[in-house]
Amino acid sequence: MAHLSASVYTSHVPAIGAALDLGKSAEPYWQPLFKGYEYSKQWMKDNTPDVVFLVYNDHATAFSLDIIPTFAIGCAAEFQPADEGWGPRPVPKVIGHPELASHIAHSVIQQDFDLTIVNKMDVDHGLTVPLSLMCGQPTAWPCTVIPFAVNVVQYPVPSGKRCFQLGQAIGRAIESFDQPLNVQIWGTGGMSHQLQGPRAGLINKEFDARFMDLLIKDPEAAAAIPHIDYVRDAGSEGIELVMWLIARGAMADVNGGAKAELMHRFYHVPASNTAVGHAILKNG
Ligand code: DHB
Numbered sequence: 542m543a544h545l546s547a548s549v550y551t552s553h554v555p556a557i558g559a560a561l562d563l564g565k566s567a568e569p570y571w572q573p574l575f576k577g578y579e580y581s582k583q584w585m586k587d588n589t590p591d592v593v594f595l596v597y598n599d600h601a602t603a604f605s606l607d608i609i610p611t612f613a614i615g616c617a618a619e620f621q622p623a624d625e626g627w628g629p630r631p632v633p634k635v636i637g638h639p640e641l642a643s644h645i646a647h648s649v650i651q652q653d654f655d656l657t658i659v660n661k662m663d664v665d666h667g668l669t670v671p672l673s674l675m676c677g678q679p680t681a682w683p684c685t686v687i688p689f690a691v692n693v694v695q696y697p698v699p700s701g702k703r704c705f706q707l708g709q710a711i712g713r714a715i716e717s718f719d720q721p722l723n724v725q726i727w728g729t730g731g732m733s734h735q736l737q738g739p740r741a742g743l744i745n746k747e748f749d750a751r752f753m754d755l756l757i758k759d760p761e762a763a764a765a766i767p768h769i770d771y772v773r774d775a776g777s778e779g780i781e782l783v784m785w786l787i788a789r790g791a792m793a794d795v796n797g798g799a800k801a802e803l804m805h806r807f808y809h810v811p812a813s814n815t816a817v818g819h820a821i822l823k824n825g
């Protein structure tokens with residue numbers, strides 16, 4: 542059977558991708574940030590999975606106001622890096638896992654979560670920046686990836702509680718796939734930030750630290766944070782953090798299994814308009 546071995550949490554700030562692509566990662570502004578991912582890149586090399594189930598949000602790139610899926614699973618054989626206005630990032634194309642994606646779609650829909658099936662889509666910085674942070678700059682990504690897009694851009698957005706419960710269903714779906722695959726789940730986006738309006742530039746270190754503490758030690762409490770608290774305390778884009786709760790909900794410890802082990806935790810301000818948060822949890 543497939544096994545969910547670990548979960549990874551990370552911000553996806555687009556300027557991080559640009560810094561890497563333009564060879565600026567050693568510059569004083571960026572160096573401390575990339576240092577925080579040195580452990581993670583080595584851990585990823587030592588623990589390369591067969592598949593990453595990558596929870597991210599599309600930023601009006603593949604989707605527009607024409608169609609707004611709340612939860613969309615990428616079932617295609619491959620996904621091209623999107624052109625977000627400056628040409629596609631010079632990163633490898635993403636190879637999917639249609640068989641596992643179809644199984645997860647079937648299982649999760651039968652567990653009462655309605656997903657949108659996506660058979661063709663380009664992937665934006667929400668997905669490619671986490672891959673770059675965890676894998677560096679290889680000529681091909683080291684594993685297949687199932688993109689899972691969550692609408693946190695256009696209201697109404699899903700609650701943290703719903704995301705956590707969806708993660709639990711995804712965990713059960715992965716563990717019921719009858720091939721011996723090593724699977725990781727990644728929750729991306731965050732942390733506190735606001736890109737528009739009078740509060741543009743908002744960063745709330747206290748909120749970020751409390752969210753990470755709860756996510757690791759008391760995920761049910763993190764999942765109970767109401768939508769209004771994200772907007773008030775973490776800014777309009779802080780709502781991206783609900784995607785971390787999908788990854789956390791899939792872990793064994795919240796589904797009657799062994800305690801999760803914290804492998805790495807990192808936080809750094811600033812990166813563009815936000816703070817960068819990152820953690821790795823291993824299933825016990
Ligand atoms: C920034 C952060 C994001 O999550 C994003 O999608 C776009 C921009 C930023 O901090 O600049």
Ligand code: FE
Nearest residue numbers: 553667730781
């Ligand atoms: Fe974003």
